[in-house]
Amino acid sequence: MLLLQLRATLLALGALLSTSVTVAAPLPAPAHFYPYGTAVGDRIAPVNDDGSTGDVPISVKFPYVDHEHESLYVNTNGVISFLEEVSQFTPDAFPLGGNRRLIAAFWGDVDTRMNSGRLYYRETRDSDILRRASREVRQAFVRFTRFSATWVFIASWHRVTYYGGSSSTSLNTFQIVLITNGRHSFTMFNYGDIAWTTGTASGGSSSTGLGGVPAQVGFNAGDGIVYQSVPGSRTAAIVNIETTTNVGLPGRWVFRIDDSTVKFGGCNTAGTLEIGPSYGSMMGGLLVTVSGPCFDQHSDTSNVVCKFANIVTPAKVLDATRAQCILPMLTKTGVVRVGISTDGGQHYDHGGNFTLVASDPQHTVSLVNKDNIKLGQFAERLRITWLPIYFNATVVDIDFVIFRYNSDRTSVQKKIVRLMSGVRNTGSVTLPTGLTNSLVLISDSLGSLRISAAIVGGCSHIVSLWSEIHVAQWYTNMYLNELRRRTDGGTGSARALATPALLARVRQTWASQCSAWYQVEKGNPPSSANLPACPCTRRQAKFDSRFENDPTCSNGAANCSLLHLGAHHCVRTALASALGTGQQCCYDEAGDILPFENGGGSLQRAHPKRNITGLSHLLVDVWPQFLCCKYSDNCDKFKEVRPTDNCGRFEPPVIATTFGSAHIITLDGLRYTFNGLGEFWLLRSPHFELQGRASQDSNIQGQLVGSTSWTAIVAKATGGSLVQVQINRRTGVDIFIDGVKQDFDDLHTQEFTRVTVSCDARNGTVEIRFHGADDYVIKMKWIEGIFSYTLSWPKYADHPRGLLGNANGNVTDDLKTQSGVVIDSNSPPKELHEDFAMTWKTTAEESMFVYGAGASHDGYTDPSFEPRFEQPEVDDDTKRQATEICGGADAKDCIFDYLMTGKASVARDTAEAVRQHDSAVDSAKKVVTCGFLESPGNGTKNGSSPLAGSVVKFSCNDGFILDGSAQRTCTEAGTWDGVDTKCIGGYDCGAHSPCTPKNRHDRKLYFRHFDKTKFVQCGYRYGCYVQACSPGTVYNEALGLCFFKI
Incomplete structure (x- = not known):
């Protein structure tokens, strides 16, 4: 008997092991639903009428109508609520008060006791669900191009019937999906078959579930003010909601719900245009998605066009709610109007604002080693990187787009120099040494690198990535190499170095360009009117809100040496003057203002933030400085028409x-x-x-004080x-x-x-x-x-x-x-x-x-509020704590705030605000300045600060003699002591320079005078120097002595 039982057990076990295992699947639902059911981890709400799940804790602070929530209720009657359960079965018209903060996909009288229909719910961070939710939010709200969901909550009403119905009456299937990244949140309503609208207790038919007070769909903040309803709510038409949509997909509605008001996604008839991204580089080439009018994908969409400012570009319709356009080059910054037309540009019924910026850090070409490349140093080649996923292409073209003004400076011209063609779209490449791909040779080097997919059909607007606009010494090296190769009749190598003679010839061209620029400028130099004077010290600049850090030289960065050798930090006026000008001020490591020759700043004709941001400034201020000071020896010309402010008239705010x-x-x-x-x-x-x-x-307990x-x-x-x-x-x-x-x-x-x-x-x-x-x-x-x-x-x-x-x-x-x-x-x-x-x-x-x-x-x-004017009475421990937090008993404002609120962070912020104010006031104290001293011609100076107590020493080049003060000090009176310094040429001490002990008293070593009151002498230890005659006397060259005038 025992053996028989064992045999039966083994047979049964074998049968069990041989049986195939069926994996549970999500419940059947329309394709646009998110998966639901116990097979995907859902919980089932209690079977009931007018009940809920009870308070469900969630793992995020979910934003809804500008409030954060850490729990929610999934209510049987088609509602998710946040502050309390919703058991009401007949929906009232929105708005509602009484803290009824709810999201209603289908607020009607659901009864899950009547059949097998159930309510499922779960929160999830499943990566596939998050990716899908992110994608669908970005489709519904094109401005949120980088939205990435971190949490999703799904509640699904599966084949539920109404109160008063039965196991054979009509069924509804619908779903609420809550999506958030912690800051922004969205809701999707998904609808399957919707066959009833009303329970019998709300006046509906027991056989059809229609009539009475139909279901409500929408949102209610619970304050009696803020709400949003979907068209057809509380009307018989709501039974057709499965055929309607705001995002081009029947049976789906999408909303943004984190803000103080609820916003519809998708298309609209109100004339508004959602644009994503909402900003981009003025250089153009950005693929911009717009959503406004509802598109008919089944008809001809070739007449859909976009207009950026006054430039029309073709559009590509993506779906019923979205189209894409390529941003054209506009060479200006600020807000421009964008419109979309569905009739070829005759009418632009939907419009919105787009912001043009000088460069877009999200979409850029990075110049990895740009600052390492110097003019005439050909060993280093430029390496660039970009995001390859930006292009739907396997190969790209690389161009250098050069900018220059036309002859009368009324418009900007551009020249395109092809650098490389058919480059693999890997996201990185090193540029060649020459320009073998280009039919254009141009010596200017102010421009921007552009990467684009190959141009098809001559389209003028192409998807592109751009580098910053810059003076490209790397390009100049390529130009010189290519010029050498072509000069050699094709026999030279593109890798060969440009000869010094060739470089000298090109420098002459640059010098001529500098001179031509100077001739135009000196007839109409920029004005410093309405510009604040430079602060005398970097500390003053730090606390002067009229100035901001200049990115071309900040905190001792290597790029300071490019145009401001000797400077440690520069600032510029944060805003342009009414004339569009700007002021640049540079400081040494000690924080004192610098003159131009020591790395100082300059007056700017075009402020970097005015009009054509960056481009105008680079064309009329930066490129000329390269031409005159870096590429030729004409810096005095530049300094004359772009002077440095000496801070003498500085008046702090x-x-x-x-x-x-x-x-x-x-x-x-x-x-x-x-x-x-x-x-x-x-x-x-x-x-x-x-x-x-x-x-x-x-206070810290939440009580009003x-x-x-x-x-x-x-x-x-x-x-x-x-x-x-x-x-x-x-x-x-x-x-x-x-x-x-x-x-x-x-x-x-x-x-x-x-x-x-x-x-x-x-x-x-x-x-x-x-x-x-x-x-x-x-x-x-x-x-x-x-x-x-x-x-x-x-x-x-x-x-x-x-x-x-x-x-x-x-x-x-x-x-x-x-x-x-x-x-x-x-x-x-x-x-x-x-x-x-x-x-x-x-x-x-x-x-x-x-x-x-x-x-x-x-x-x-x-009117009943009674403010407190004195510190509250507290125990000694609290007083000690307040004094400790505030850094001393003298910090009365800080102590008052701590004793009133109990919030240490507020008290510390008060103490910091006082410190910052006192520092700003202290920095604003008047600084004595004597103005800049320049190096004498044919000589040098040691020292640059114009502030009181500063010392400047002078010396002359070989063959020149110092006339005047060899050292000068800025006095507290605001003047330099001593006399002006010059370096005098044309005097040669010959064998007596340097002087030797044997000739230190030799009167014959006096040399000819140069202004009848001074003469050159060879003196022991000092070599050649200028000697002045006594007052009232003049120098007699024949005698080598000074005599009274007769």
């Missing part, structure tokens, strides 16, 4: 600072604490206005865009330009009407530069939802008034009310608050702020 719990340091240096709540005039003047919003602080801090500003200069910056607790800041929210994620610096705005969310900083006769600069930093910022103001300019003072140099009248009454700064804090600060509160009519949905001027104030 004044600075106001606010930080922490609304502490203020005025433009004249008065310090006080402002604890108003609401919106106030920080500054108003005839040409500039600045308002701020102060909000109540909270009796202090306030700045959470928003809005500013405007005459004729310029209105700029509003406000705290966003999720992303850091929101920036609005003329009321429209701008995105700085990809392009950190953007130009608007007479204002430049930079935002770096990584460092928590914003900089706003207002262009005009006077340049106003606001630098902001945020931490813990609080702004600290500085305002840089031209000294004594524009007569400002407000909470930041009046910039008249008189600290005693800074606390002036709107009506003009001056309040004593020693008044008790409460009186300062009531009698001065509150008089600068704005009215709703005065407010420049743009308000979001449901917000208003009055909503940011509270």
Whole structure:
């Protein structure tokens, strides 16, 4: 019996082992659905009516309507919610309050008890799912060209019926997909068969599930204000949602949901155009994807064209919502209008903005060893790299595009020199020594390397990558080698070095070009009017917001030696003057300003950021400096028409600072604490206005306290865009330009009407530069939802008034009310608050702020708010902790902020803001300068600083004699001691130079005079030198002596 049982067991086991194993598969669904079902790791929600999964923790902070969420509810009735479960079965019309923050793919009365239909859900980081989600988001929102998903949540309602139905009634299948990269988030609604809209409890038919109050599709923020509904929601038409779409794929809707409002993806009829990327190099060649009109792929799309500014380019339709165009070369920077036409250019009904930049770091040709290559040194060849995936080609062509002005400088011409053809698209190549591929030979070398796929059919707009525009000494070497080869009648080798004679001949050409440029320039030299003078020291430049670091020479970089040999660091004016000019200032390692001959800067006819960014500046300022100073010996010509500023008229701006719990340091240096709540005039003047919003602080426990801090500003200069910056607790800041929210994620610096705005969310900083006769600069930093910022103001300019003072140099009248009454700064804090600060509160009519949905001027104030003016009483340990954090008991503002909020980061930021302000004020102190001393002709100098206490020593070349002071010192009076120095030629001491002891008293060693009051003498130890006659005497050449005039 036992054996029989064992045999039966073995037979059964063998049968089991021989049976094939079937791997579970995802549930059947339309192709556009994401896989779902237990086979792919889904969980099944409880079978119920009007229930949910309960609170489901998720592994990211998911952004939805500008809030972050760490859990969610998947509700049976077709909704994902975030703050609470949604059991309501009849959908109300949006918007809804009561914290009903939800995403509704099909909010209707689902009942999973009636059949086998189920609700599946999971979060995933599966790489295939993430890649697919990233691709589909980029297709729906073309601006997000680099979006990469890091997390996906999928909820799927599979063949579910309605309340009041049965196992045989109509079924619906739909899906919600949540996608995020941690900052931006998107939702997809996918629909399969949709056959019912309403449960019987909502008035629907028990047999069809139609009628009554149909399902709602859309989004609700839960504040009773913000919402978005899909067309057809809560109408009978919603049953057809599987046939509709906003992205060209029936049964799919895609939305961006992280921002304060929900945005539709795909095409539209509103006339807006989404552009991706949203910026690119002015050189062109970028493949740009646009989305706006809905395209009919089944009809002729050859009439679809794009227009960038005034240049029309052909478009290629990709699908029902997207087309691609190639960005043309525009040789200018800034915002241009882009339109798309579906009728061959007759009408451009959809338009958007595109930003042109000088160079695009995301799409560039890298010149690996450019700075190692010197003129006439032929051993080193240029190596370049690029992204091969940019081209859908196996081979590419490489050209050098040379730029030059036409004869009257009204337009830019370009010459294309072919360097290599049919290069394998590997992403790297070393250029040859000559130009054997080119039919064009040109000696100019200002241009840009271009890599492109082979041009087909003569198309003028091709996909290209460009290097920076630069003076290419590597190209000049190739040119010289090729010139040598062709000069030799083809017998020479392209690898042969150019002869010195050939190089000398080319240098003569460059010298002639320099002279021709000089003749034009000296008749109309650039003006320094309206340009600030150079700061005398690098430290002054660091704290002067009118200047910025010059990338051509920064912090001792090797490229300083190219045009500024001897300089350690250079700065330039951050903005062009009204005439388009700029100022460059360079400093030695000690931080003192340098004259031109020692590596100093120069006046610039074309500021690098004005008009044709980089190109105009390179053509009229940089290339001529190469021609005159590097490629020929005509630097004096360049220096004459591009002089270096000597900092003698430098006048630093004044600075106001606010930080922490609304502490203020005025433009004249008065310090006080402002604890108003609401919106106030920080500054108003005839040409500039600045308002701020102060909000109540909270402590580390989240409780409101009796202090306030700045959470928003809005500013405007005459004729310029209105700029509003406000705290966003999720992303850091929101920036609005003329009321429209701008995105700085990809392009950190953007130009608007007479204002430049930079935002770096990584460092928590914003900089706003207002262009005009006077340049106003606001630098902001945020931490813990609080702004600290500085305002840089031209000294004594524009007569400002407000909470930041009046910039008249008189600290005693800074606390002036709107009506003009001056309040004593020693008044008790409460009186300062009531009698001065509150008089600068704005009215709703005065407010420049743009308000979001449901917000208003009055909503940011509270009449019952009672500010605290003194430090709170705390125990000794807390006091010691505050003193430790703030670096001493004298840091009263820092200690106040810590005791009020308990936030060490806020307190430290306050202490740092005070330190930075004090350093800026200290750097602005007047520096005594005597102006530059130049080397004497036929001589040299040792020393270059023009600042008080500096010493400059002079010496003469062989065969020349020093006349004047051999050493001069800059005095505190701002003048050089001694007399002007010259090196005199035409005197030869012959055998007596150097003088020897035997002839030290020999009167015959006096030589002829040169101005009747001076003569040359050979003196012991000194050799030949100039001797001056006593006052009233003249030199008698015959006698070799000085005599009184008769």
